[in-house]
Amino acid sequence: MATRHHDLTDPAAAETAGPVTGEALAGYLRAQATEFLRALRLHRETGGPGNGAGGSVDAARALRRSARRITGSLHTYRPLLDADWSEEIRPELAWLSGTLALEHAYEARLERLLTALQRLSGAAVPTLPEPLTGATAARAGTTLKSRPAHTTLAPSGAPAPAAAPTPTAAPAPPGTGPHPTAPPDRGNLTVGAAKAGALLERQLTLARTRAHSTALQALGSSRFHAVADKVALLASEVPLTAGAATTDLRPLAAAAEERLADAVAALPLVTAGHPYNAEALVHGLSPDPAPHPQDAPWHQVRLLLRLHRYAREVLHAGTEPADVRLLPAGQALDRHRDAAEAAAAAAQAARTPRIAPATAYALGVLHADQRHEVEAARYAFQRCWQKDRQERVPTS
Amino acid sequence: MATRHHDLTDPAAAETAGPVTGEALAGYLRAQATEFLRALRLHRETGGPGNGAGGSVDAARALRRSARRITGSLHTYRPLLDADWSEEIRPELAWLSGTLALEHAYEARLERLLTALQRLSGAAVPTLPEPLTGATAARAGTTLKSRPAHTTLAPSGAPAPAAAPTPTAAPAPPGTGPHPTAPPDRGNLTVGAAKAGALLERQLTLARTRAHSTALQALGSSRFHAVADKVALLASEVPLTAGAATTDLRPLAAAAEERLADAVAALPLVTAGHPYNAEALVHGLSPDPAPHPQDAPWHQVRLLLRLHRYAREVLHAGTEPADVRLLPAGQALDRHRDAAEAAAAAAQAARTPRIAPATAYALGVLHADQRHEVEAARYAFQRCWQKDRQERVPTS
Numbered sequence: 057m058a059t060r061h062h063d064l065t066d067p068a069a070a071e072t073a074g075p076v077t078g079e080a081l082a083g084y085l086r087a088q089a090t091e092f093l094r095a096l097r098l099h100r101e102t103g104g105p106g107n108g109a110g111g112s113v114d115a116a117r118a119l120r121r122s123a124r125r126i127t128g129s130l131h132t133y134r135p136l137l138d139a140d141w142s143e144e145i146r147p148e149l150a151w152l153s154g155t156l157a158l159e160h161a162y163e164a165r166l167e168r169l170l171t172a173l174q175r176l177s178g179a180a181v182p183t184l185p186e187p188l189t190g191a192t193a194a195r196a197g198t199t200l201k202s203r204p205a206h207t208t209l210a211p212s213g214a215p216a217p218a219a220a221p222t223p224t225a226a227p228a229p230p231g232t233g234p235h236p237t238a239p240p241d242r243g244n245l246t247v248g249a250a251k252a253g254a255l256l257e258r259q260l261t262l263a264r265t266r267a268h269s270t271a272l273q274a275l276g277s278s279r280f281h282a283v284a285d286k287v288a289l290l291a292s293e294v295p296l297t298a299g300a301a302t303t304d305l306r307p308l309a310a311a312a313e314e315r316l317a318d319a320v321a322a323l324p325l326v327t328a329g330h331p332y333n334a335e336a337l338v339h340g341l342s343p344d345p346a347p348h349p350q351d352a353p354w355h356q357v358r359l360l361l362r363l364h365r366y367a368r369e370v371l372h373a374g375t376e377p378a379d380v381r382l383l384p385a386g387q388a389l390d391r392h393r394d395a396a397e398a399a400a401a402a403a404q405a406a407r408t409p410r411i412a413p414a415t416a417y418a419l420g421v422l423h424a425d426q427r428h429e430v431e432a433a434r435y436a437f438q439r440c441w442q443k444d445r446q447e448r449v450p451t452s
Numbered sequence: 453m454a455t456r457h458h459d460l461t462d463p464a465a466a467e468t469a470g471p472v473t474g475e476a477l478a479g480y481l482r483a484q485a486t487e488f489l490r491a492l493r494l495h496r497e498t499g500g501p502g503n504g505a506g507g508s509v510d511a512a513r514a515l516r517r518s519a520r521r522i523t524g525s526l527h528t529y530r531p532l533l534d535a536d537w538s539e540e541i542r543p544e545l546a547w548l549s550g551t552l553a554l555e556h557a558y559e560a561r562l563e564r565l566l567t568a569l570q571r572l573s574g575a576a577v578p579t580l581p582e583p584l585t586g587a588t589a590a591r592a593g594t595t596l597k598s599r600p601a602h603t604t605l606a607p608s609g610a611p612a613p614a615a616a617p618t619p620t621a622a623p624a625p626p627g628t629g630p631h632p633t634a635p636p637d638r639g640n641l642t643v644g645a646a647k648a649g650a651l652l653e654r655q656l657t658l659a660r661t662r663a664h665s666t667a668l669q670a671l672g673s674s675r676f677h678a679v680a681d682k683v684a685l686l687a688s689e690v691p692l693t694a695g696a697a698t699t700d701l702r703p704l705a706a707a708a709e710e711r712l713a714d715a716v717a718a719l720p721l722v723t724a725g726h727p728y729n730a731e732a733l734v735h736g737l738s739p740d741p742a743p744h745p746q747d748a749p750w751h752q753v754r755l756l757l758r759l760h761r762y763a764r765e766v767l768h769a770g771t772e773p774a775d776v777r778l779l780p781a782g783q784a785l786d787r788h789r790d791a792a793e794a795a796a797a798a799a800q801a802a803r804t805p806r807i808a809p810a811t812a813y814a815l816g817v818l819h820a821d822q823r824h825e826v827e828a829a830r831y832a833f834q835r836c837w838q839k840d841r842q843e844r845v846p847t848s
Contacts, residue, residue, distance in 0.1 A: 175730065176737040249737040331727030332828030334571070340817045341572040341645040406813045413812035417802045420816020421736050428824055432728030 076371050078136045078300030084370045085129060089291035092122040096284060099275075116156050116271075123153040126290070128366035132312045136303055138295035145290075148283045155274045161397070162264035166257060168398045172425055173253050173418070177245045248414030252422060255405050255415060309367040316360040320441065323353055328434040329442070336431035337424055351396045354434065358389035384440045392433035399426035472767050474532045474696030480766045481525060485687035488518040492680060495671075512552050512667075519549040522686070524762035528708045532699055534691035541686075544679045551670045557793070558660035562653060564794045568821055569649050569814070573641045644810030648818060651801050651811060705763040712756040716837065719749055724830040725838070732827035733820055747792045750830065754785035780836045788829035795822035 095118035102111035127149045130142050245253065274280055297303075327333050339348055365382050406419040491514035498507035523545045526538050641649065670676055693699075723729050735744050761778050802815040 173737065176733060176735075178735040178738045246737055331831060332824065334821075334824075334828075337572060337817070337821060337824075339572075339574040340821070341569065341642055341814055342574045406809065411809050413802065413807050413809055416809035417812040417816040417819075418737055420813040420818075421733070421820045422816075423813075424817045424820030424824070425730075425733060425736070428728065428730070428733075428820070432730075435727060 075304035076306055078296045078303055078305070081129065081133050081136055081300070081305060081370055082294040082296055085126060085294045086291055088122045088125045088129070089287045092119060092126070092287050093284075093291060095119040095122060113160070116160065120153045120156050123149045123156075124362070125366050125369070126287070127153070128363050129370055132363055132367040133305060133308050133370065135308065136297055136300040136305070138297060141295045145283070145286050148279070148286070152274065152280065152283055155271055158267035159264055159271055162260050162267055164394065165398050165401055166260040166264070168394060169256050169260075169402060169422060169426075170253055172398070172422055172429075173245065173249050176418075176421060176425060177249050246414070246418070248412070248418035251412060251415040252402075252405070252418035255408060255411065255419075256401065259405055259408075260401065305371060309364075309371055312360070312364050312367040316357065316364045319353065319357045319360050323357060325438045325441070328431075328438040331435055333431065336434065337427040340424055340427055348396065351392070351430070354389060354392050354437075355396075358386070358393060361386050361389060385437055388433050388437035388440065392430055392437065395426045395429035395433060399423050399430065402426060471700035472702055474692045474699055474701070477525065477529050477532055477696070477701060477766055478690040478692055481522060481690045482687055484518045484521045484525070485683045488515060488522070488683050489680075489687060491515040491518060509556070512556065516549045516552050519545045519552075520758070521762050521765070522683070523549070524759050525766055528759055528763040529701060529704050529766065531704065532693055532696040532701070534693060537691045541679070541682050544675070544682070548670065548676065548679055551667055554663035555660055555667055558656050558663055560790065561794050561797055562656040562660070564790060565652050565656075565798060565818060565822075566649055568794070568818055568825075569641065569645050572814075572817060572821060573645050642810070642814070644808070644814035647808060647811040648798075648801070648814035651804060651807065651815075652797065655801055655804075656797065701767060705760075705767055708756070708760050708763040712753065712760045715749065715753045715756050719753060721834045721837070724827075724834040727831055729827065732830065733823040736820055736823055744792065747788070747826070750785060750788050750833075751792075754782070754789060757782050757785060781833055784829050784833035784836065788826055788833065791822045791825035791829060795819050795826065798822060 095115050099112060099115035099119060102115055127146050130137060130146050134142060324335070327335055335350070336348075338350070361382065365386065368382075402419045402423040406416050406423070491511050495508060495511035495515060498511055523542050526533060526542050530538060720731070723731055731746070732744075735746070757778065761782065764778075798815045798819040802812050802819070
């Protein structure tokens with residue numbers, strides 16, 4: 057029910073001859089189902105999730121990627137698909153995708169928080185490795201080394217000239233040569249920061265281990281095998297409705313786009329566009345331990361933006377240059393979500409009984425830092441969204 | 453030794469006929485000395501510093517204001533003044549000004565920190581007064597009420613639509629009517645925030661009380677009477693050098709301007725111009741308890757900007773419309789200093805032995821919040837400085 061029409065669809069789409077019908081949807085779903093099965097095979101070959109092998113991590117990511125695209129398309133193009141089948145497979149794929157995502161999420165959260173602790177301690181410039189002192193640092197070093205390098209997890213949107221490198225993927229400064237066994241530099245952390253890091257590591261590693269077990273259990277369950285069988289069927293035959301072959305997909309894609317535009321219009325973008333608006337930390341010390349209610353609309357836009365992207369992929373299968381346009385906006389919202397969850401994890405850790413005041417202080421600084429990351433992500437989203445619209449005015 | 457010439461001086465200055473000589477300086481110094489004596493009289497009449505009476509606070513501010521202008525002018529236009537006399541009175545005026553400033557600084561710092569704690573607790577919207585619970589809140593309320601309202605102390609530069617009002621000067625929402633005895637709303641502070649507020653209040657009130665005693669002592673000292681006598685003499689006769697009557701002041705003012713331009717050029721303005729650069733908090737958890745070394749160049753620019761302003765006042769006595777241009781830059785740097793000192797006070801309070809983890813956590817959040825205020829102030833300075841230069845290009 058948007059009052060204004062936000063034309064986010066690539067104008068080039070209108071130029072393709074004729075309507076895009078159910079056959080395009082079927083082709084897309086078959087391709088994604090094939091992708092899912094390929095990832096599943098790779099996943100089994102590399103020995104299950106979270107064993108630290110890069111292949112397995114990639115496979116899990118590919119599994120989630122195709123699962124998200126299938127569920128997203130089933131949602132947007134619901135009228136073209138057999139309703140019973142669709143209602144049955146959608147929650148199952150969402151369950152699978154969510155279960156597989158958790159382990160990676162805890163891992164990424166820990167990495168984000170440890171990187172922030174390093175940055176907040178002024179350990180921005182990678183120096184020659186210093187000898188680690190204390191069991192905590194040694195433990196942390198070992199754990200960090202066993203973790204695969206996810207360079208994409210570092211906060212990427214902020215133009216921070218002295219941004220801390222990720223502990224696992226710190227580029228060696230020129231001239232120092234490779235240090236293959238160099239542990240992350242924790243020599244100059246305060247006691248509070250080191251203890252906060254150790255506490256977060258303990259809590260998030262525990263959560264990750266649990267998520268790992270849950271994922272392993274899920275992948276061995278009959279529930280999972282039922283989903284896999286359904287996707288295998290989907291790879292060969294898509295249960296379209298009778299009229300799907302002549303139904304135009306574009307109004308449904310436009311509706312998804314409008315839902316996105318409505319949700320974006322409801323965001324406090326004017327505030328977000330003023331840097332340092334101090335909004336994201338407004339409830340930083342609120343007695344309410346629930347997630348910040350102000351984050352919810354942004355999370356919702358993140359999901360709707362993803363649905364819009366997938367809906368567009370169906371329309372422009374193979375020819376998707378315009379997808380690049382939505383990418384930075386989506387990345388900003390991913391960063392928003394990651395920072396919000398990391399901030400909550402820091403606040404949660406600070407509620408651990410019997411921690412030292414110095415630990416709690418460091419966690420407070422860390423929480424505020426991540427909430428400012430949340431605010432920075434909103435600013436980044438506002439910028440690329442407005443820029444996007446401004447640039448598109450002359451072409452429409 | 454600036455390589456480029458930053459023409460900050462009002463072009464109108466060049467249009468005034470003839471050189472500005474020592475007589476202008478003498479007139480300025482006489483006027484400031486008279487101002488000083490007037491403020492001193494008012495101060496004695498209103499009963500000494502910091503007794504809570506608005507008149508006394510104003511008088512102390514006026515005293516410092518004229519003392520700063522006299523010392524600043526003596527510094528910039530040194531060659532025109534009797535060297536012995538100048539070297540003697542300058543440190544004495546600086547001592548007086550510094551001694552009088554301390555009490556107000558502690559008061560403003562406490563107010564800034566308590567306001568921030570309110571904001572961080574989500575107590576942004578002034579509601580109907582809630583009953584206060586606990587001795588802490590009651591104590592705090594009483595202390596706050598006894599403090600005069602300094603509306604100018606609230607962070608003013610940030611475009612925060614939901615910015616918290618100062619506890620003492622909260623505008624009543626329309627329709628609720630006046631609440632002359634309404635205590636500040638602390639009903640929804642967490643235990644940690646309330647305890648952090650009480651701790652800061654205790655520590656900064658103690659510091660303020662000590663500063664008050666020191667100021668009282670200073671004003672009764674023979675050292676003070678010697679300064680007052682010197683200023684009284686200055687009000688009638690300025691000890692100029694023999695050649696001062698024919699010496700042009702403008703090269704000396706230009707030199708002060710150049711020192712400012714050089715110091716600004718050394719600032720990391722490119723970084724500061726990128727919002728959310730996360731620079732100001734880089735040493736937020738550093739083991740070094742010293743003030744952030746990165747702040748020093750900004751504090752230096754703040755002083756040089758002030759000297760430049762005073763140097764200009766001497767040149768354009770009475771006709772100073774261009775002063776308005778430098779005002780926002782100076783305000784941003786004042787805010788930078790205030791936030792930096794408030795952040796340090798929060799960090800200092802967190803080192804108090806035997807505090808609860810929740811208190812330390814709140815102080816950590818508060819510290820990070822104030823360091824982000826520091827970063828926001830740098831951004832604000834960069835913006836008005838660049839804007840200033842851009843707008844001036846067509847006129848030069």
